[in-house]
Amino acid sequence: MDTITHTLFGLSLYAAVDKKRFTTNEKRALLLTTVVGSNIPDIDVISQWWDTAGRYQMWHRGITHSVFLVPVWAALLAVVSWLLFRVKDWKLFAMGIVAVFIHNTSDLFNAWGTGYLEPFSSIRVTFGTIPIIDFVFWIIMLAGWLLVRYKRNVSSSRVFKWVWVLMIVHLISQSVQGYVIQNQYAKQYDEFALSAGFIPGQFQMIGKESDKVSIHNVTVFSEPKLQVELKSDESVSLDKLFAENPEAKTLYEWSPFIVVVNDDKHIGIYDPRFYRNGASFLYEKIDK
Template sequence: MDNLTHSLVGALLGQAGLKRKTGLAMPTLIIAANIPDIDAVAVLLGGSQHLALRRGITHGPIAMVVLPLLLWGIMLWFDRWQTRRGKRPESRLPVDTKWLLALAYIGCLSHPLFDWFNSYGIRLLEPFSSQWFYGDTIFIIDIWLWCALIAGVWLSLRGERRGRQNWRTPALVSMSTIFAYIAANGLITGRAEQLTGNAVQSQFGVVPAMVVANPVPVQFWKREMLWRDATHYGQGSFSVPDAVSLDPKIGKHNMGDAEAVAQMARDKNADAFLFWSRMPVLREQVHGSSNVRVLSDQRFGNPLVQDRFTVAVPAENPEK
């Protein structure tokens, strides 16, 4: 998910009552909810190499143990540093070391949970396994999730400032609504994939090896449907409750061309892309007087983002 969502999740946890457990609770929850994204520095490598590094080691089990400990140590140091300098706010609660550590873990663990909900992918077991996991449940930037999170945090803060005893209630209601929303979207995805698989068999006479219900922006009741078998791929759409529409045009993804794939893998950007890609498509195109092989991913076929998720490599001349 985007970092605004992660930050709001941390803030909502605080407004649900956790902020009263110890001093520095709210900043710890918000920072912890974002800290696994320290792997974002990988974008400095350029090209597509960052795709193979993101959502991996810093989102895996070792990081989930180590990162909260590091943050805990930094927050304890910060509190003591402010105290020595006479800068510690008088209104800050005393720091409870056990609760501060617990909140660092709670905030940090919320990050891979929410990252898993979208179709981009996350390696939850890295470095023990490089398997990608996909929730296919909500879009990577979900405006309805934003609305629920912002409403819960804002209403809770307003109630707290007005001295209301039930100031935690809006945050708790928001939290319950969010998980009900996510669960409902999970059911929509399951229904969409089942019906689309049946429709592909009926319309094209093939049993798809993979069917993915790709969440779309704003319209949570719809899915972009993607499917493929050993040689072909296609797409379509789904809308609640059971409206499936398949594009009659299908194409060859060419991932069975072992020689071409091996050639692509010799390029560091293409190799990283192949490691990350879930539904790769390989095409050969003519650019001027030379041919290039282009890798893309079905999940990111939208023209607005397609250029960010493609790799082009000059085709090798088989006669050389």
């Protein structure tokens, strides 16, 4: 998910806790834990500062997003809460686990994926059933905030508990639909991936068979509509591309499958899941 969504998740976690008996420092410690915990796995963006090997694509959402690091981040947040606010409570550690777990797990559901099982597996786990910016989450959280803000005698913690229930229902609904689509069409291709659209229930399915990659728009209630068919030159050697452009090799390892470009000017590869308006957001090439 994007940084705004992760931050809103943290604020919604904070709002879902009944804080009537909390001291000022306890409230501050809880806010730090939920908001920072909801963002801390993305600290890996600083790896861009020293990336000279073209490995940022693997480092981002890599080990810092591992499920095995969740208690480590939670423990760090508990220490910071003690140092800044002199608050020591196992409930803070538990809330840190929840915040970081939500970050790492929610990132599984969009096409970018995460290194959820690192360091034991380098596979990027991705389901592609939620867009990287999901406005349904935003609308649900905004509705909760408006209800608390303008309706008298409403419990913030109770409202935001329901906000979380509704967001989980949306996540489950999207994932069930994605599962149905994958179960119905994936066997028709050698390789298959999903990418959720911004409108709930709408997906792109990307399938590769031999040297052809097709991208369809699809829902569980409608037949797939072909958007574009791409040709991948599977005969070309990529050794020179990888030698001259290390980021291309990283993209090759990172993507579930790629399209190989071999024209008069370039040799390159791109991830077809991010193909929009005639080009892919993730494209690495060299000049001939």
